[in-house]
Amino acid sequence: MLGSSFEKREYWKNDSARSIVRIERLFRDGYQGDRLAKTSGDRCDAPKPTGIKCEHVTRLSTWRSFGLAEISAVVLMVSVRTQSRNLTARGYDRVSRVWDRFFVPATAQARDHMIRLARLKPGERVLDIGTGTGASAILAARKVGKSGKVLGIDLSKRMLAKAREKASRLGLVNVEFRLMDSTSLRLPEGSFDAIITTFGTPEGLYSGRLVLREWLRVLAAGGRLCLCEGADDDKLGRIIERVFDKYKVAKPTSSLAARRTLQALISKERKRRHQVHFSNARRVTRELRDAGFSGVKASTRVFAIFLPSARVLRDLLIASDISDEYMAMPPENQRGFKQEFISALRPFESSRGLLWGDKVVFVRASKGRA
Ligand SMILES: C[S@@+](CC[C@H](N)C(=O)[O-])C[C@H]1O[C@@H](n2cnc3c(N)ncnc32)[C@H](O)[C@@H]1O
Numbered sequence: 001m002l003g004s005s006f007e008k009r010e011y012w013k014n015d016s017a018r019s020i021v022r023i024e025r026l027f028r029d030g031y032q033g034d035r036l037a038k039t040s041g042d043r044c045d046a047p048k049p050t051g052i053k054c055e056h057v058t059r060l061s062t063w064r065s066f067g068l069a070e071i072s073a074v075v076l077m078v079s080v081r082t083q084s085r086n087l088t089a090r091g092y093d094r095v096s097r098v099w100d101r102f103f104v105p106a107t108a109q110a111r112d113h114m115i116r117l118a119r120l121k122p123g124e125r126v127l128d129i130g131t132g133t134g135a136s137a138i139l140a141a142r143k144v145g146k147s148g149k150v151l152g153i154d155l156s157k158r159m160l161a162k163a164r165e166k167a168s169r170l171g172l173v174n175v176e177f178r179l180m181d182s183t184s185l186r187l188p189e190g191s192f193d194a195i196i197t198t199f200g201t202p203e204g205l206y207s208g209r210l211v212l213r214e215w216l217r218v219l220a221a222g223g224r225l226c227l228c229e230g231a232d233d234d235k236l237g238r239i240i241e242r243v244f245d246k247y248k249v250a251k252p253t254s255s256l257a258a259r260r261t262l263q264a265l266i267s268k269e270r271k272r273r274h275q276v277h278f279s280n281a282r283r284v285t286r287e288l289r290d291a292g293f294s295g296v297k298a299s300t301r302v303f304a305i306f307l308p309s310a311r312v313l314r315d316l317l318i319a320s321d322i323s324d325e326y327m328a329m330p331p332e333n334q335r336g337f338k339q340e341f342i343s344a345l346r347p348f349e350s351s352r353g354l355l356w357g358d359k360v361v362f363v364r365a366s367k368g369r370a
């Protein structure tokens with residue numbers, strides 16, 4: 001239990017209020033403490049939970065009965081979210097060096113189609129979410145011209161460094177890149193005519209409803225959201241997971257165990273929270289409508305995405321997502337994993353390379369009138 005000295009603190013502000021919602025979710029079945037009371041005026045934009053008056057909660061009035069378990073839960077959830085963000089950033093930092101060599105050319109067709117769909121006009125203000133090395137932001141900057149402005153945001157510092165490097169090499173002065181989480185935008189209301197994203201929808205832990213509300217908030221009236229994301233029938237991903245599970249170590253080191261625990265927590269929380277199904281045309285249509293977007297149109301199109309070979313994909317994964325797990329494997333497991341990866345993915349290889357995905361979901365939606 002925490003002492004009464006905490007009672008007078010203005011402790012719970014915006015983000016913390018959202019944490020209250022998380023606590024409520026965490027303790028939905030077991031929490032027996034007193035309820036939180038409405039005590040002062042800051043607004044909580046989290047969805048109203050059952051049993052807790054959340055609209056204007058900024059601090060706990062019955063702090064005494066709010067035990068260590070609940071405090072730990074808040075700290076844990078805030079920390080899981082931060083760590084989930086770090087995990088994403090670190091993964092992309094690691095592949096930033098080779099991103100433009102493999103991923104950008106592989107997705108050129110889909111990217112061009114998304115840019116066409118966005119119908120960007122000179123003078124418009126555009127936000128590119130999950131901009132990576134800025135491939136789409138740069139195309140957008142050319143469309144909106146000198147009188148327009150493009151902001152590309154991303155969690156990965158190294159991806160952004162590449163983006164800045166390219167923009168300055170091309171002499172583009174109407175595009176800027178900033179480190180920012182697309183799930184909590186530090187941007188003024190109504191400040192963009194278009195939000196675009198090519199395969200850059202948020203990863204990790206977030207609340208879908210809050211994200212869509214944020215995106216809608218920063219769009220100007222009549223502004224539009226245009227995105228593309230890989231469709232969710234991920235046969236290749238399932239095969240890779242099966243091979244990987246076979247070779248990963250059963251007894252991890254403490255740091256690897258901590259990482260596994262974190263990943264398990266993230267996927268558990270992802271299931272509990274509302275996520276946006278960007279990879280599913282039917283579901284994302286409904287979710288965007290529910291969030292207040294209008295004129296929502298989503299379709300799945302065949303746009304083959306090829307990587308040069310299974311070997312390239314394997315080495316990219318080893319360098320990023322599965323790096324820690326791979327490094328922990330004994331040499332014989334590493335060898336086995338590398339060989340089996342290549343043979344398991346052989347059916348996806350052709351003279352054009354490795355077919356990494358063949359369906360892409362495209363979405364266009366507006367804020368208010370289209
Ligand atoms: C698959 S890459 C796509 C990059 C780029 N749009 C492209 O087409 O090359 C996804 C990008 O989204 C970024 N990302 C993931 N979650 C994010 C978040 N919550 N906020 C900002 N960026 C995020 C990653 O760091 C990564 O650079």
